[in-house]
Amino acid sequence: MTNTEYEDIDVHEDLTDSQKSEVLLEMLPWLQEFAGSLVVIKYGGNAMVSEELRACFAQDMVFLRQLGLHPVIVHGGGPQINEMLHALGIESRFKAGLRVTDEETMNVVRMVLTGKVSRELVGLINSYGPYAVGLSGEDGGLFSAAQRMPIVDGHSVDVGYVGDVVSVDTRAVDDLIASHRIPVVSSVAPDEEDATQVLNVNADTAAAALAIALGARKLIILTDVEGLYANWPDKDSLVGEIGAETLRDMMPELESGMRPKMEACVRAIDGGVGEAHIIDGRKKHSILNEIFTTAGIGTMVAKGEGMQLRKKAKTQ
Ligand SMILES: Nc1ncnc2c1ncn2[C@@H]1O[C@H](COP(=O)(O)OP(=O)(O)O)[C@@H](O)[C@H]1O
Numbered sequence: 001m002t003n004t005e006y007e008d009i010d011v012h013e014d015l016t017d018s019q020k021s022e023v024l025l026e027m028l029p030w031l032q033e034f035a036g037s038l039v040v041i042k043y044g045g046n047a048m049v050s051e052e053l054r055a056c057f058a059q060d061m062v063f064l065r066q067l068g069l070h071p072v073i074v075h076g077g078g079p080q081i082n083e084m085l086h087a088l089g090i091e092s093r094f095k096a097g098l099r100v101t102d103e104e105t106m107n108v109v110r111m112v113l114t115g116k117v118s119r120e121l122v123g124l125i126n127s128y129g130p131y132a133v134g135l136s137g138e139d140g141g142l143f144s145a146a147q148r149m150p151i152v153d154g155h156s157v158d159v160g161y162v163g164d165v166v167s168v169d170t171r172a173v174d175d176l177i178a179s180h181r182i183p184v185v186s187s188v189a190p191d192e193e194d195a196t197q198v199l200n201v202n203a204d205t206a207a208a209a210l211a212i213a214l215g216a217r218k219l220i221i222l223t224d225v226e227g228l229y230a231n232w233p234d235k236d237s238l239v240g241e242i243g244a245e246t247l248r249d250m251m252p253e254l255e256s257g258m259r260p261k262m263e264a265c266v267r268a269i270d271g272g273v274g275e276a277h278i279i280d281g282r283k284k285h286s287i288l289n290e291i292f293t294t295a296g297i298g299t300m301v302a303k304g305e306g307m308q309l310r311k312k313a314k315t316q
């Protein structure tokens with residue numbers, strides 16, 4: 001190795017040799033615990049905010065695969081859809097956290113998710129190792145959806161071509177996992193009543209449905225906050241752990257952005273997924289911190305009742 005190459009490597013001078021060893025040793029039991037496990041990761045559009053963060057995410061996916069886990073990604077792209085709609089002079093409207101989707105908007109959603117966000121993510125992961133393969137809920141009959149009518153102020157409202165996943169045929173994803181690929185799934189799904197009509201599925205909802213159907217060990221949702229705040233926006237109320245029953249009771253009071261996310265976590269737990277996590281996608285390598293450290297990060301949703309706030313870290 002030449003000196004020039006050596007200078008290019010980040011040698012983490014801020015850690016002593018013994019601290020580096022401690023970090024590696026802390027990973028060991030978690031590596032043993034999760035080797036061979038299937039983990040569904042929902043990568044939200046708001047967690048894709050910088051080139052550096054996107055690169056770290058891509059690197060983490062390849063790292064997980066090399067360590068023997070099976071990562072399956074469901075990506076979002078809300079802000080990217082908003083941007084494209086704005087460029088086309090179309091207004092973005094949401095009800096209960098779901099995009100009001102007419103035919104014109106549906107075309108833009110499909111184009112941005114499958115034609116832009118998925119392509120860029122697959123390309124970036126493959127720059128670290130040629131494992132990622134993109135597919136949408138339309139491919140190989142992966143998802144079938146029915147129109148979703150969210151409840152607003154006690155009434156169900158029509159938000160247009162918005163769907164909820166009603167069935168999942170995992171075979172296309174199973175094949176990719178069996179060949180050690182990293183599936184990258186876009187949340188667009190055919191209507192169960194007319195497969196030529198596509199529906200816009202919230203990516204958190206799609207990730208939960210896929211995690212349940214695949215029997216995932218964990219569902220990890222990356223977003224743009226540290227986790228769920230019990231008393232939003234009070235930053236001292238970050239939840240460390242919460243039971244699905246307690247979360248279900250909290251649901252009506254949650255604001256729109258968090259609502260589909262928390263519904264997805266509760267559904268995942270009800271459907272047999274071991275744990276669901278909401279973590280901060282704005283922090284580099286947050287997934288590695290969640291899976292391979294004892295304290296974990298963000299909010300964990302598990303079976304049962306109760307809630308514990310997260311203790312403040314001594315150093316950041
Ligand atoms: N109780 C809460 N805890 C944390 N965030 C909340 C809460 N209620 C509302 N939010 C908002 O939800 C947002 C995350 O939802 P959203 O913007 O839809 O994320 P994503 O694009 O990752 O799916 C946060 O940035 C925050 O503004």
Ligand SMILES: CC(=O)N[C@@H](CCC(=O)OP(=O)(O)O)C(=O)O
Pocket residue numbers: 043044045046075076077078079081097098099109162163187200201202203204
């Ligand atoms: C029905 C609905 O709201 N669909 C979402 C799909 C993308 C998504 O969920 O993206 P994020 O995870 O980045 O929010 C939308 O149109 O924005």
